[in-house]
Amino acid sequence: MALVKRKSDNVLLRTALENFYGAAEEMGLDEGITDILAHSERKTCVSVPVEMDDGSIQVFEGFRVAHNSAVGPAKGGVRFHQDVCLDECEALAFMMTWKCSLAGIPYGGGKGGVRVDALKLSKKELERLSRTYAARIEPVVGAWTDVPAPDVNTNGQVMTWFMDTISRMRGRLEPAIFTGKPIPLWGSKGRNAATGLGVATCAIEFMKALGKDIKGMKCAVMGFGNVGSFAAKTLAEAGAKVVAISDITGVYYSENGIDIAKAFKLIASNPKKLLTGLDKEPGVKMIDSIQTCDCDIFLPCALEGVITEKNAGDIKAKYIVEGANGPTTPEGDKILDQRGILVVPDFLANSGGVIGSYFEWCQDLGGFFWSEEDYNNRLLSIMKDNFKKVWDYAQEHNVKMRRAAFLAAIKRVADATEMRGVYL
Numbered sequence: 001m002a003l004v005k006r007k008s009d010n011v012l013l014r015t016a017l018e019n020f021y022g023a024a025e026e027m028g029l030d031e032g033i034t035d036i037l038a039h040s041e042r043k044t045c046v047s048v049p050v051e052m053d054d055g056s057i058q059v060f061e062g063f064r065v066a067h068n069s070a071v072g073p074a075k076g077g078v079r080f081h082q083d084v085c086l087d088e089c090e091a092l093a094f095m096m097t098w099k100c101s102l103a104g105i106p107y108g109g110g111k112g113g114v115r116v117d118a119l120k121l122s123k124k125e126l127e128r129l130s131r132t133y134a135a136r137i138e139p140v141v142g143a144w145t146d147v148p149a150p151d152v153n154t155n156g157q158v159m160t161w162f163m164d165t166i167s168r169m170r171g172r173l174e175p176a177i178f179t180g181k182p183i184p185l186w187g188s189k190g191r192n193a194a195t196g197l198g199v200a201t202c203a204i205e206f207m208k209a210l211g212k213d214i215k216g217m218k219c220a221v222m223g224f225g226n227v228g229s230f231a232a233k234t235l236a237e238a239g240a241k242v243v244a245i246s247d248i249t250g251v252y253y254s255e256n257g258i259d260i261a262k263a264f265k266l267i268a269s270n271p272k273k274l275l276t277g278l279d280k281e282p283g284v285k286m287i288d289s290i291q292t293c294d295c296d297i298f299l300p301c302a303l304e305g306v307i308t309e310k311n312a313g314d315i316k317a318k319y320i321v322e323g324a325n326g327p328t329t330p331e332g333d334k335i336l337d338q339r340g341i342l343v344v345p346d347f348l349a350n351s352g353g354v355i356g357s358y359f360e361w362c363q364d365l366g367g368f369f370w371s372e373e374d375y376n377n378r379l380l381s382i383m384k385d386n387f388k389k390v391w392d393y394a395q396e397h398n399v400k401m402r403r404a405a406f407l408a409a410i411k412r413v414a415d416a417t418e419m420r421g422v423y424l
């Protein structure tokens with residue numbers, strides 16, 4: 001029977017599936033294996049009732065998806081955001097499978113989330129939400145089954161509530177179920193900065209591969225959360241000029257470069273970690289769109305679907321390094337390609353986070369912790385090797401880096417699936 005391709009109205013799932021099917025077809029992947037890999041192994045939906053501070057009850061929707069575990073346990077973050085839905089979690093879990101495969105680490109893909117405007121919750125409400133979500137997904141997570149981590153609006157504190165709740169339920173400490181934990185609680189020195197450091201390292205290696213120097217290059221970083229802030233910091237430290245940064249309060253631009261250390265101080269002093277007030281700094285002004293601002297390298301590090309057919313034609317950057325998951329729609333991608341704008345794809349550029357989580361998981365299982373220097377040296381060495389692998393393949397076969405990365409990533413999972421058999 002001919003392969004019936006899955007479709008979705010969700011932009012992220014549609015993008016992920018289209019990219020996957022395109023690569024699977026190009027590599028001549030068996031249709032049965034293609035169909036297995038186009039589906040998720042497990043999709044869990046839970047309700048998350050929370051007692052609010054005013055005594056009322058609100059019920060939120062929660063999800064956890066394990067896309068594929070042929071290579072190893074599912075691995076991927078948990079997102080708290082008002083747009084979270086099952087299709088979005090599935091798309092992100094799907095992309096985690098390819099990310100872990102490309103990175104050469106022993107995991108499949110997972111992702112989860114709660115549909116909630118996290119910024120509207122008090123700390124106590126956030127704790128109750130986190131603990132109830134953890135309790136409800138308890139049957140499907142574990143150090144050898146599915147290992148969650150931070151993503152949008154979750155952090156080390158949330159991972160601690162998750163870990164503590166499940167440890168209490170199981171009557172034993174379960175540190176290796178969650179990564180991205182604080183350092184005193186079985187976390188790793190280096191994990192907090194790992195994703196942004198990896199994104200910036202890809203940008204630096206990218207410029208090197210093109211025979212250019214990152215020093216003085218104008219960079220615009222969208223999103224100043226975990227990924228964007230450390231990407232901007234690393235780029236600035238490497239001598240790049242970070243001309244624009246943004247968060248939900250707007251886009252801050254300075255042609256002389258934003259003082260990233262000041263931006264860090266500002267978010268540290270803001271209860272919601274916002275950049276409010278940065279425009280009061282000398283030379284900084286607010287602009288409308290970071291996507292189309294004047295820069296050499298654009299690094300989307302916030303949310304998905306921000307480069308589309310509506311703005312891809314106006315992008316001034318010549319290079320894009322995708323820190324966020326799924327920032328470019330297939331239509332946007334086509335326009336970037338026609339315009340000769342080169343893109344380092346998300347699941348290569350932002351893989352430093354999950355590679356760092358893998359280090360933390362290894363350390364938790366062994367109860368032996370590394371220095372930050374060891375952690376970063378290993379991380380950078382893997383990131384540079386992986387960038388080179390994808391770059392070289394793309395050059396040799398005259399394909400885009402996104403296609404090259406998909407081809408390499410799918411092969412490892414398809415081989416594992418075939419060798420283990422389809423009855424997983």
Ligand SMILES: NC(=O)C1=CN([C@@H]2O[C@H](COP(=O)(O)OP(=O)(O)OC[C@H]3O[C@@H](n4cnc5c(N)ncnc54)[C@H](OP(=O)(O)O)[C@@H]3O)[C@@H](O)[C@H]2O)C=CC1
Binds near residue numbers: 150152195272301
């Ligand atoms: N954390 C990790 O280790 C990894 C994360 N990723 C991906 O990176 C991306 C960012 O994640 P992460 O940094 O962890 O999330 P955070 O929650 O730490 O930060 C998200 C940032 O995006 C900003 N943001 C949200 N909406 C908008 C918008 N419409 N315009 C501009 N900025 C916006 C937020 O602003 P504000 O603070 O004002 O809300 C915040 O600065 C996501 O796609 C995530 O899946 C990928 C790999 C690993």
Ligand SMILES: O=C(O)CCC(=O)C(=O)O
Binds near residue numbers: 354357
């Ligand atoms: O650290 C991890 O396990 C996963 C991080 C993540 O969610 C991602 O890479 O998108």
